[in-house]
Amino acid sequence: MIEIEHLTRRYGTQLAVSDVTFSCPAGTVTGFLGPNGAGKSTTLRTLCGLAAPTSGSATIGGRQYRELPNPGRHVGVLLDAGAQHAGRTGGEVLTLTAKVLGVPRTRVGEMLQLVGLDGGAAGKRVGKYSLGMRQRLGLATALLGDPEVLVLDEPANGLDPEGIYWMRGLLRGFADRGGTVLLSSHLLREVEAVADRLAVIAGGRLVASGSKEELLAAAGTVVRARERVALEQALAAAGIRYDAAEDGALLAGDEPEPVGIAAARAGVPLLELRPASGAGLEELFRSLTHAGGPADAAPTTPTAQEARA
Amino acid sequence: MTTTTEPARSSALDAPAPSLATLVGVELRKSRDTRAGFWLLLTIGALALAVPALVLFFGEPPEKTFAEYVGAAQLAVALLLPVLGILLVTSEWSQRTALTTFALVPQRSRVLVAKLVAAALLAVLGVVATLVAGALTAALTPVLTDDPTSWSIDAEQVLQTLLVQVLNVLIGVAFGLLLLSSPLAIVTYFALPTAFTVLVTTVGALDWVRDWLDLTTTTGPMYEGRLDGQGWVQVATSAALWLLLPLVAGWIRVHRTEIT
Numbered sequence: 001m002i003e004i005e006h007l008t009r010r011y012g013t014q015l016a017v018s019d020v021t022f023s024c025p026a027g028t029v030t031g032f033l034g035p036n037g038a039g040k041s042t043t044l045r046t047l048c049g050l051a052a053p054t055s056g057s058a059t060i061g062g063r064q065y066r067e068l069p070n071p072g073r074h075v076g077v078l079l080d081a082g083a084q085h086a087g088r089t090g091g092e093v094l095t096l097t098a099k100v101l102g103v104p105r106t107r108v109g110e111m112l113q114l115v116g117l118d119g120g121a122a123g124k125r126v127g128k129y130s131l132g133m134r135q136r137l138g139l140a141t142a143l144l145g146d147p148e149v150l151v152l153d154e155p156a157n158g159l160d161p162e163g164i165y166w167m168r169g170l171l172r173g174f175a176d177r178g179g180t181v182l183l184s185s186h187l188l189r190e191v192e193a194v195a196d197r198l199a200v201i202a203g204g205r206l207v208a209s210g211s212k213e214e215l216l217a218a219a220g221t222v223v224r225a226r227e228r229v230a231l232e233q234a235l236a237a238a239g240i241r242y243d244a245a246e247d248g249a250l251l252a253g254d255e256p257e258p259v260g261i262a263a264a265r266a267g268v269p270l271l272e273l274r275p276a277s278g279a280g281l282e283e284l285f286r287s288l289t290h291a292g293g294p295a296d297a298a299p300t301t302p303t304a305q306e307a308r309a
Numbered sequence: 310m311t312t313t314t315e316p317a318r319s320s321a322l323d324a325p326a327p328s329l330a331t332l333v334g335v336e337l338r339k340s341r342d343t344r345a346g347f348w349l350l351l352t353i354g355a356l357a358l359a360v361p362a363l364v365l366f367f368g369e370p371p372e373k374t375f376a377e378y379v380g381a382a383q384l385a386v387a388l389l390l391p392v393l394g395i396l397l398v399t400s401e402w403s404q405r406t407a408l409t410t411f412a413l414v415p416q417r418s419r420v421l422v423a424k425l426v427a428a429a430l431l432a433v434l435g436v437v438a439t440l441v442a443g444a445l446t447a448a449l450t451p452v453l454t455d456d457p458t459s460w461s462i463d464a465e466q467v468l469q470t471l472l473v474q475v476l477n478v479l480i481g482v483a484f485g486l487l488l489l490s491s492p493l494a495i496v497t498y499f500a501l502p503t504a505f506t507v508l509v510t511t512v513g514a515l516d517w518v519r520d521w522l523d524l525t526t527t528t529g530p531m532y533e534g535r536l537d538g539q540g541w542v543q544v545a546t547s548a549a550l551w552l553l554l555p556l557v558a559g560w561i562r563v564h565r566t567e568i569t
Contacts, residue, residue, distance in 0.1 A: 041569075045567065045568070045569065048412050048415075049411075049412070049415040050408065050411055050412060050567065050568040050569075051567040051568070052567075065415060066415040066416070068415075069323060069324065069325060069326040070324040070325060070326050070327065071412070071413065071415060072412070072413045073324035074324070077409075077412045079408055079412070080405065080408055082405070083404075083405035083406060083407075083408040083409065084404070084405075084406060084409075085343055085400065085404040085406050086404060087343035087344035087345055087346075087404075088342055088343050089342075092342050096335055096338060096339065096342070097409065097413065099327075099331060099334065099335050099338070100327050100331065100332070100335055100413045100414065101324075101327075101413070102324065102325070102327060102331070125344065141409065145324075
């Protein structure tokens with residue numbers, strides 16, 4: 001279990017992370033969402049003892065990371081898949097880590113097989129690896145010590161669609177067996193597909209956290225009618241906020257039931273009425289990060305999402 | 310590809326920390342398991358063999374002794390082994406492996422102590438290699454030339470050579486810690502002491518600086534085992550400037566810096 005309490009990290013006059021509080025219970029996958037530069041990596045580095053908090057605390061199982069005698073046996077960490085010596089082979093990278101962790105050498109082969117780097121890939125130098133292969137090697141390193149907690153920074157970067165699907169299954173299985181997963185991403189769809197809980201950060205501040213269902217419910221309902229103006233009047237009459245959504249639909253700020261009732265009272269036939277799951281999260285993400293301050297300068301563009309999702 | 314791992318469990322919470330011996334072993338392995346490290350070690354070994362061989366073929370008969378061969382071979386170790394010491398530290402930053410290293414061992418001083426011990430062991434290995442190279446050359450001298458050889462060597466020469474080579478490598482590590490950048494540390498390691506030597510040996514008024522703070526001057530006699538008396542104090546004062554100062558400053562820097 002991970003607990004981050006009132007975590008603040010200041011660089012000179014700039015607040016990279018400001019009073020961030022959230023927790024990741026065992027048995028769940030927590031998605032740590034935010035645009036680039038929002039403070040995700042700084043938070044994760046502080047959690048793993050690589051940066052000191054200015055104030056507040058980050059603990060794993062009630063203890064600070066630096067207090068764990070052999071942290072790799074407890075917490076699997078992947079903060080940057082690119083941070084590997086280009087002149088070392090993948091197998092050697094894992095062998096070095098296995099020695100520090102004190103796990104048997106056989107574990108290296110098992111992990112290489114698990115992430116699909118067994119055979120020729122293990123003997124190749126990391127400099128020849130694609131980013132996707134480095135992510136797999138990073139995951140193998142994180143899993144080598146058989147930890148109960150995984151902390152992963154943008155683990156889906158560089159993975160192909162099959163690799164992303166595989167990683168989701170791996171993380172889901174890890175959490176279902178009682179493990180705790182905290183993974184960051186600026187890609188909404190990646191996180192939405194695997195996370196039980198979300199923590200959204202923007203401009204160094206936590207703007208939302210909770211279970212995915214709670215946050216999605218708060219995101220409202222997608223509703224569509226042939227007569228859009230009539231629907232807008234019906235919603236306004238019922239006192240329900242709304243915004244324009246994709247394809248002429250409306251995103252109403254309430255549960256589907258009151259939205260449906262409002263339309264029925266006004267006699268407006270509906271073509272669509274559903275919780276704003278996928279689109280809702282995206283709207284939520286956009287609106288929250290926009291409200292969060294300067295960090296909204298780097299929103300996730302649809303093209304970038306499609307290229308990576 | 311499968312999607313199963315062993316079930317998560319909590320018994321590993323207090324898995325023992327890696328021993329210092331383990332960390333030293335890992336650092337020694339890191340020094341040779343990369344392409345750059347491997348070739349650097351091989352080059353040092355080849356030079357340690359080549360320099361005595363040059364003396365064997367082109368030197369004058371009085372130089373063709375075991376002790377002289379060993380002395381000549383020190384050049385290779387003194388020149389290149391400190392670079393290995395520098396890379397032991399700076400490659401963690403230039404290749405960004407520090408992220409993994411310090412995530413696995415958050416007590417940064419333990420990693421740094423392991424690096425210093427590993428570097429010192431490499432220096433000992435380097436001197437052993439020069440002894441082997443010297444012995445090999447001495448054994449071949451009567452075979453390949455008409456000149457006689459001598460197997461006598463002063464224990465003091467071996468001991469002081471060992472000490473000065475360990476000192477050289479540790480200075481490399483200290484420069485690496487201070488600068489955390491391979492090119493910067495290597496250039497500074499070679500340029501700064503050399504410029505200092507040139508300055509204090511040409512400016513007459515700086516004679517006392519040369520005698521007390523210039524490493525080239527103070528450690529020079531050690532390669533022949535001739536250091537004694539006040540010489541030891543002068544080695545200590547110059548080592549304080551070139552080893553202790555950058556080591557302490559670098560140590561503090563590494564502890565304060567955020568690993569990214």
